[in-house]
Amino acid sequence: MAALRAVGAVLLRPGRGEAAARLGYHKKVVDHYENPRNVGSLDRNAKNVGTGLVGAPACGDVMKLQVEVDENGRIIDARFKTFGCGSAIASSSLATEWVKGKTVDEALKIKNTDIAKELCLPPVKLHCSMLAEDAIKAALADYKLKQDPNKEESEKKANNA
Amino acid sequence: MDCDRSFRIDAQQLQRRFRSLQRAVHPDRFGQRPPKEQYYSEQHSSLINKAYQTLLNPLSRGLYLLELNGVEPAQETDCDADSVFLTEIMEINEKLAEPKNEDILKEIETLIKVKQEELTKDVTAAFERDDLQEAKKLLAKMKYFANLEDKLKNKKMPS
Numbered sequence: 001m002a003a004l005r006a007v008g009a010v011l012l013r014p015g016r017g018e019a020a021a022r023l024g025y026h027k028k029v030v031d032h033y034e035n036p037r038n039v040g041s042l043d044r045n046a047k048n049v050g051t052g053l054v055g056a057p058a059c060g061d062v063m064k065l066q067v068e069v070d071e072n073g074r075i076i077d078a079r080f081k082t083f084g085c086g087s088a089i090a091s092s093s094l095a096t097e098w099v100k101g102k103t104v105d106e107a108l109k110i111k112n113t114d115i116a117k118e119l120c121l122p123p124v125k126l127h128c129s130m131l132a133e134d135a136i137k138a139a140l141a142d143y144k145l146k147q148d149p150n151k152e153e154s155e156k157k158a159n160n161a
Numbered sequence: 162m163d164c165d166r167s168f169r170i171d172a173q174q175l176q177r178r179f180r181s182l183q184r185a186v187h188p189d190r191f192g193q194r195p196p197k198e199q200y201y202s203e204q205h206s207s208l209i210n211k212a213y214q215t216l217l218n219p220l221s222r223g224l225y226l227l228e229l230n231g232v233e234p235a236q237e238t239d240c241d242a243d244s245v246f247l248t249e250i251m252e253i254n255e256k257l258a259e260p261k262n263e264d265i266l267k268e269i270e271t272l273i274k275v276k277q278e279e280l281t282k283d284v285t286a287a288f289e290r291d292d293l294q295e296a297k298k299l300l301a302k303m304k305y306f307a308n309l310e311d312k313l314k315n316k317k318m319p320s
Contacts, residue, residue, distance in 0.1 A: 053247045057235035057301035060308035062250050083254040083312075 025086050026120040032090035037097050040079045042066040050143025052135040056127060061088050065135035067099055067107070069143055075099050075107055080135070087125040091115050091132035104140055162212050168226055168288035168296075170216060179213040219281045220307050223288070223300045232293045235301040250305045257312050270313060276306050 025033070044051045044066065052065045061084030068077040078096035082089045094115055099107040112133035116126050163178050164170060183206060191202040215221045224234050253272070256265060280303045287296040 053244055053251060055247045055250065055305065057304060060304040060306075062247055062254060062305070064251055081251070081255070083251070083258075083308075 028119050029090040032093040033086045036093040038079050042079050050139040052138030054134045063092050063135045065139045067139045073103050087128040091128045095132040168285050182209045220303045223284050
């Protein structure tokens with residue numbers, strides 16, 4: 001486990017794929033780990049950018065996922081930054097690929113089980129895909145809040161009541 | 162290990178106890194003994210090492226204490242929505258991922274140390290007033306900093 005964490009500790013370190021494969025990662029995970037898609041940041045203050053920041057308290061991983069939405073409610077760009085194991089990096093990398101081009105409502109339908117299936121994650125790594133789903137949801141919630149803060153507030157109140 | 166069931170420990174006393182136990186069971190003393198005794202010696206010696214490390218490190222000590230009290234540790238899926246805290250962790254991670262810079266590494270090292278000391282103090286207080294849920298939350302934060310500490314150590318190693 002310590003070795004696994006050490007491999008995942010540094011994002012974007014080239015030439016570590018062989019080590020990752022030896023540790024039993026599926027080749028799709030290794031691919032995303034070696035060539036992560038959409039790494040980086042969007043302007044978190046922009047009104048049409050939603051930012052989701054989530055963490056896994058048991059393993060201390062953090063994941064940031066951002067979406068940029070156009071005026072038609074379609075996600076035109078997505079970025080992520082993840083500090084965690086290879087599966088967490090791969091899950092968030094795949095998540096950014098999948099949300100791009102979708103509408104906000106379509107993106108909300110992405111399930112962690114779909115991510116886990118695509119990456120062939122073993123049961124002990126399922127939580128990495130859950131983290132990615134949570135990050136998508138958090139980013140979209142942040143975007144929605146920015147569009148109409150009042151509506152969201154009243155919805156929250158309605159839910160709590 | 163002859164300790165009270167408390168988060169507060171006397172590290173020196175723990176070390177003395179650890180050494181005297183190891184003196185009694187260490188495999189080096191059993192080299193000429195029958196295989197069965199050698200086996201017990203190895204088993205006990207390894208168990209004592211594990212117990213000592215568990216109790217010495219505040220994070221593992223706290224998690225063990227939670228377990229003894231029947232509290233489940235934070236789950237991978239519990240999402241604490243403390244975004245200020247997560248932002249802080251994210252920023253330290255980002256700084257650590259940048260090209261090596263001794264001054265910045267020193268700065269981060271100090272920051273992590275201060276944070277861990279603060280958290281240890283808070284966890285001590287939480288356990289002392291029997292607020293196990295608060296202790297659990299604080300220990301989860303400690304875990305993030307423990308990860309950062311590992312990454313810092315790796316970074317400091319000459320590659």
